[in-house]
Every structure is written in structure tokens, then in C-alpha cells.
Amino acid sequence: MHLSNTKLDVRLLLLFMSILLMPSLVFVLLEASSLAVGMLFSSLLVLLLLFTSKGAFKVDTEFLFIFTVVLLVVTINCAVICFIYQDIKPLLSLVWFFVAFSAVIFGRYMLYLPFEKIHATLFYVIILLLLIGWVEVLVGMHWGGYGELEKSVFPFSEESHYALALSMVILPYVLTSKNFKTVFAFLLNILLLAILFPNLTMLVVFSLSCLMYVLRMRLAYLVLCATFLFTIGMVFFIFLLDYFPYFQSRLAFEDSNNLTTLVFLQGWMMAYTNLIETYGLGIGFQMLGTEATYFPDVTERIYVLTGKYFNTYDGGFLLAKIVAEFGILGVILVVFYLFSLVNMFFYTNRYFSSLKGNTIQDDFLRKRILMYGFFMGFSIEFFLRGYGYFSPGVFVVIAACYVAFLNKRRVLV
Numbered sequence: 343m344h345l346s347n348t349k350l351d352v353r354l355l356l357l358f359m360s361i362l363l364m365p366s367l368v369f370v371l372l373e374a375s376s377l378a379v380g381m382l383f384s385s386l387l388v389l390l391l392l393f394t395s396k397g398a399f400k401v402d403t404e405f406l407f408i409f410t411v412v413l414l415v416v417t418i419n420c421a422v423i424c425f426i427y428q429d430i431k432p433l434l435s436l437v438w439f440f441v442a443f444s445a446v447i448f449g450r451y452m453l454y455l456p457f458e459k460i461h462a463t464l465f466y467v468i469i470l471l472l473l474i475g476w477v478e479v480l481v482g483m484h485w486g487g488y489g490e491l492e493k494s495v496f497p498f499s500e501e502s503h504y505a506l507a508l509s510m511v512i513l514p515y516v517l518t519s520k521n522f523k524t525v526f527a528f529l530l531n532i533l534l535l536a537i538l539f540p541n542l543t544m545l546v547v548f549s550l551s552c553l554m555y556v557l558r559m560r561l562a563y564l565v566l567c568a569t570f571l572f573t574i575g576m577v578f579f580i581f582l583l584d585y586f587p588y589f590q591s592r593l594a595f596e597d598s599n600n601l602t603t604l605v606f607l608q609g610w611m612m613a614y615t616n617l618i619e620t621y622g623l624g625i626g627f628q629m630l631g632t633e634a635t636y637f638p639d640v641t642e643r644i645y646v647l648t649g650k651y652f653n654t655y656d657g658g659f660l661l662a663k664i665v666a667e668f669g670i671l672g673v674i675l676v677v678f679y680l681f682s683l684v685n686m687f688f689y690t691n692r693y694f695s696s697l698k699g700n701t702i703q704d705d706f707l708r709k710r711i712l713m714y715g716f717f718m719g720f721s722i723e724f725f726l727r728g729y730g731y732f733s734p735g736v737f738v739v740i741a742a743c744y745v746a747f748l749n750k751r752r753v754l755v
Contacts, residue, residue: 349462351455353391357448358467360387362507362734367497370487376655378732382437385444385737395451405446405744413439416627423626427634435628438731442740449741453748457518457708464515468528471508474498475535493539502727505543508532509722510738512547514715517554517690518708525555542602543727550722554715557687558694601652604644606726609658611638616666617673624669628731631655635666656730660723663730683721686714709745716742 364387365380372379392399413436420432452460475495477483483496495504512528519525529551536544612635616625619636626634631654645651657663665672690711716738723735 349458350466351459351463353395354452354455354460354463355466357388357391357451358463358511359470360384360391361448361737362467362471362510363497365732365734366499366503370491370494370497370499373487376732377729377734378435378437381441381732381734381737384734385441388444388448392447392451396454399447400450402748409439409443409446420627423629423634427629427632429629429632429634431632432626432628435731441732441737445737445740446744448737449744452709452741453745457705457712460709460712461515461518464511465524467511468508468515471504471511472528472531472535475504475508475531478504479535479538493541495539501539501541502543503729505536505541505547506723506727506733506735508544509547509550509719510716510735511719512551513554513719514712516551517557517715517718518712519555529555543722546722546726550718554718557691601644601648604640604647605653605658608638608640608644608653609662611640612636612654612657613662613665617669620669622670624665624667624672627667630657630663630666656728658728659726660728660730660733660736661725663728679724683718686717690714713742713746717746 361384364384365377368374368380368383369377374380416439417433417436420436423432424430474497478495484491484494488494488496488499491499493501495501498504498507512532516525516528529548532544532548532551535541536548612630615636615638616630625632625636629635635654637654641651641654657666661676664675668675693707693711720735720739723729723733728735
């Protein structure tokens with residue numbers, strides 16, 4: 343794929359790399375308990391980089407009203423929780439709204455950029471992330487705090503965190519790319535890294551990326567191609583299970599002593615237990631892992647096996663945390679996200695199918711499809727492996743939703 347330097351937006355490249363890399367770097371170097379401090383640094387850097395940007399800080403009145411109402415409601419909720427449990431963590435966590443506001447400013451900046459600039463910049467972001475992965479495989483950078491981590495990928499503290507960052511840029515790029523050779527090269531690199539690490543989350547990123555590329559086919563061909571890819575994928579995965587014990591251990595759910603499997607089960611059980619025990623009210627914003635939490639039996643099993651607790655504050659993935667903390671409202675949000683995913687899936691397929699040569703001509707619509715790609719990439723963090731509200735994925739998807747919403751108001755399809 344030929345990309346001229348005129349299409350690359352250097353400021354956008356710096357923004358993406360800051361959002362994706364800085365939180366993990368700060369998390370390790372400062373030995374923080376979460377990515378919150380790193381996300382605050384990233385948010386400040388985003389605002390500084392966009393300070394001179396035309397139009398980025400011109401936020402809609404409608405958005406400011408909704409943002410203020412939500413902030414007020416959550417603040418009252420946090421104040422009540424603090425009074426009941428004598429815990430100020432929820433109030434301190436209100437700084438997340440500063441992160442969310444910064445994400446909207448980031449979205450405003452992308453709104454004013456042509457599709458080609460965003461797409462070309464994603465190309466270079468993917469190149470840099472893949473280089474980070476190969477440096478880890480070939481050399482490894484386990485200095486300082488990274489030397490104490492078992493599966494770090496500098497500057498990420500875990501291979502899964504690296505995979506999540508990659509998913510947020512590779513899926514939208516593949517979804518809107520017209521160059522098969524480039525897509526094939528990227529997917530081959532991701533597959534090789536998934537096997538060489540090895541890492542199951544990375545393998546999921548590869549699988550969803552393949553799905554994104556075939557999504558542009560007509561529905562009948564899409565079903566046929568997806569079935570073919572699924573069959574080939576299952577054969578290949580069985581091969582991996584036979585020759586790579588890592589992948590086999592990740593799927594051993596019955597009487598498993600595998601930590602990753604137990605943490606994943608713990609997330610689902612925490613969501614269900616806290617939803618039921620609070621009669622659908624939830625335990626409150628940022629209260630997962632505190633004394634307000636109802637812990638399932640698997641949590642103690644993890645402690646017996648390892649001597650410490652894992653992912654009790656973030657649930658292991660975002661769905662678990664949202665349902666446990668917001669109860670029925672969290673369930674409604676999950677249903678809304680699922681409905682939106684399905685709607686975007688069919689909208690994207692229908693739109694591509696209506697075009698000749700599988701190309702998108704209108705800049706607004708191309709950008710809208712690209713934003714849908716960010717939203718789909720976030721599904722891995724939402725359902726499989728996440729780390730709470732203070733994450734690069736949440737930041738990017740807020741920006742993408744804002745851009746998609748404004749584009750939807752301008753363009754009717």
C-alpha cells in the first residue's frame with residue numbers, strides 16, 4: 343500500500359501512541375494499582391496536543407448538557423455510597439469524567455480530519471505496534487519494573503494488554519482498507535505473534551480482524567466465507583491445542599487450576615452474584631473489589647492456588663464490572679451494546695454490498711464505518727479481557743461514538 347507523507351497526520355499519530363502506550367508505561371514505572379494515573383497523564387497530553395487545534399474544543403451545547411446531568415447523577419450516587427461504606431474511592435474515581443471529556447475532545451479533532459488522514463495514520467500506528475511485538479519476541483525489554491513481570495511486552499505490562507491496544511486500531515483499519523496485500527501482511531504478523539507469545543487474546547484479535555475483512559461481502563457470500571473460515575480456523579485451532587499446551591490450558595474449564603480460566607469464570611460469577619444479591623441495584627460506581635462486593639467461591643479458589651486475589655477490582659472484563667456495579671442499568675447497557683454491534687454489523691455489510699468494487703466514496707460515510715470499526719474492536723475488552731473504566735479502549739470508543747453520532751446527524755443512509 344502506497345501512503346504519501348501528506349496523508350499522515352503527525353499530531354494524530356502522537357495522540358494514538360500516547361493513548362495506547364502511556365497508561366501501561368506509567369502503571370509499571372510508578373507501580374500503580376491501576377491504569378487510572380496513566381490515563382490521567384494521557385488525557386492531559388491529549389488536551390495539550392490539541393490546544394491549538396481548530397474546532398477541537400468547540401463542544402456541542404447538547405453534549406455539555408447531557409455530560410453535566412450524568413456527572414451530577416453519578417456524583418450524588420457516589421456521595422451516598424461514600425456515606426454508607428465510609429469509602430472515598432467512588433468520589434476520587436469521578437476524575438474519570440475528565441478522561442471522558444478529553445476523549446470527546448479527541449473525537450472532535452478526528453471529526454475535522456479527512457478519512458484518508460485517519461486511515462493512513464492508523465497504518466503507521468499498526469506498524470509501530472507490530473514492531474513493539476516483534477522486539478519483544480526477538481529481543482525482549484525486561485528492564486526496571488518490567489523485569490518483575492512474567493509476560494510483559496514493553497511498554498505494556500501484559501501480552502493481553504498489548505493485544506487489546508492492537509485490536510483498537512487493526513479492526514477499523516481492516517474494515518475500511520482497500521488493499522488486500524497490506525491487510526494480509528498485518529494479519530499474518532498478528533497470527534505469528536499470537537502463536538509465538540503465545541496469547542489467546544491475540545488469537546481472538548486475529549479472528550475478529552478476518553471477520554472484519556469479509557464483512558464487506560454480500561450476505562450470502564459472507565455466510566459462505568465465514569463458514570469456510572470457521573472450518574479452517576477450527577482445524578488450525580485443534581492443531582494448536584495439540585502442539586501448544588498453552589492454548590489447551592486456556593480452554594480447560596472443568597476442574598481447572600489455570601489462573602486465566604478461573605479469573606474469566608470469576609468475572610461472570612461476580613456479575614451474576616452482585617446483580618442478584620443487590621436485587622438488581624448493583625453495588626455502586628467503582629465499588630467492585632471493596633467490602634461492598636459479594637465474592638463467588640471461585641475467588642477463594644484463586645487465593646488458595648496463588649496466595650493472592652486477581653482482578654477483583656476490574657472483574658477481568660468490562661461487562662462483569664458494569665453489571666456488578668450498576669445492576670439492571672448495567673444489564674441494559676450490555677444489551678444496548680450488543681444491539682448496537684449487531685446493527686453496525688448489518689449496516690456495514692449492507693453498505694459495502696451496495697457499492698461497486700467494495701469502495702466507499704463519501705468521506706462522512708467512510709469515517710462513520712471507520713468509527714464502527716473502533717466500536718467492534720472494543721468488544722474484546724468488553725466481553726473477554728479488560729481492565730476497568732480507565733483504559734485506552736474506553737477512551738478511544740468514547741471518541742469514536744462521538745464522531746459516529748455527529749456523522750449520523752449529517753448523513754442519512
